[in-house]
Amino acid sequence: MNQGLSFYIVRDDLLHPFVNGNKARKLDGLLPLIEDHGVTDVVTCGGCQSAHAAAVAVSCAERGLKSHLLLRGEQPQILTGYNLISTIYGNITYVPRTFYAHREEMLQTHASMVAGHTGSVVYCSDIIDSSLASQTFECSKFVQRDAPRGTENHSRKVAIVNEGAKDAVALLGMFRLVDYLSQDHLLGKKRAFNFVVDSGTGTTAVGLGLAAMYLGLPWKITAVMLADTMDTYRQQERRLIAEFKRQFRFLLDSHKLNGANDGIVHWVDRCHPRKFGNVLEGEIEACQQVAQETGIPLDPVYTLAAWEMATRITCAHEDDSNVVILHTGGTLGMFGLAQRYKSYFGMLNTAIKS
Structure with a gap:
């Protein structure tokens, strides 16, 4: 200097x-909501060295959730950095760039596959709208609260988180x-x-x-x-x-x-x-x-x-x-x-x- x-x-x-600053901040309000709604699995996407994907993988693992990460391109010859962390903590699928270009369809297809015939798929916007209807947010100081995990019938409930968690x-x-x-x-x-x-x-x-x-x-x-x-x-x-x-x-x-x-x-x-x-x-x-x-x-x-x-x-x-x-x-x-x-x-x- x-x-x-x-x-x-x-x-x-x-x-x-492993969960860098702004990635942790973006997930700060989202993950408690996901837990509140009995989500068992999270599907998201990013580049091969996506800090967002790694953050989702680590944060979900720490909360007992399963993460499924769709990474653009081919698997590197040597796993390093965020790619290595994502592989350790989450379930990785490498997606061809032509398919990745259609992110919404790609995420929906993979989430449906993870959910299977007995499970369900929800978008973060659906979870938020549901919370709006019941007003289940903490209304002071944005404080996280513990919530029950899983669902009573143990079927999978899969939440789709957009690339980069760039939602409100x-x-x-x-x-x-x-x-x-x-x-x-x-x-x-x-x-x-x-x-x-x-x-x-x-x-x-x-x-x-x-x-x-x-x-x-x-x-x-x-x-x-x-x-x-x-x-x-x-x-x-x-x-x-x-x-x-x-x-x-x-x-x-x-x-x-x-x-x-x-x-x-x-x-x-x-x-x-x-x-x-x-x-x-x-x-x-x-x-x-x-x-x-x-x-x-x-x-x-x-x-x-x-x-x-x-x-x-x-x-x-x-x-x-x-x-x-x-x-x-x-x-x-x-x-x-x-x-x-x-x-x-x-x-x-x-x-x-x-």
Whole structure:
């Protein structure tokens, strides 16, 4: 880091050894609902090195649920990183890319196969709508509660979780995080902060923005776009906000979110644009430098982008806000990158030896 340059960092990557920060937050509100409704199996999908798939596998195993993970492409010659964790904790099926392109049909077909003739299949939206009808959510502090597992007749009940868990229920975990961080002995409710977060689906950023608006916090959310265009991210933002208002209106004072439709996230391009998933020369070394100087692990696809943006904002002194990075995790993804970008990691090994 530059001399005298500083910003805050929320180490959400330390929540769990395998379930990275934003993945744990997205599942925070969803898994208790799944348990409440007697679900026995969970089906989801992702890339070969999907942090989401690994998070679902580990979290389900810890709760006594079975996970079924549909991973895009072919099985790697050597299992590493999130792929290895997913294989250990869940049931893996590798899906050809042509079939994976039709995700909804793929998930439905596999879930029906898991359920069998005597079981049933439900979508997360069905579970949430059912909860709305009976209002079984905890209505204060978003506190988890223990619930009975399984069903009386022991038939399988299979829940489908969308790729990346990019549904409105995922926002509840961000509400819990913001509520925690805004305590007086942490960030408080009066100081201005600019939260910088890397954005794959954009769900985490929208959750931060909604929670900050609801709690009346002077926080700005700067989201570094990684996987799509600004129009797509803004469309995703509008969809999540509308869905959240509809599904959780009885939990919240809706007037506190009146300004949400005008946009709550400041979407920005990453400092070095490229096709999602690609790594540029020098980025592996940049992650190495940050790790050696600060002890903080980054990955070049996700969290390095947030680090670079936070550095740029801090250097520019654009306003009086304190800059905060939400470290979303992703470090295990380095193992998968080492398989794809052998030359970059070979250069790193040479630098270490010298």
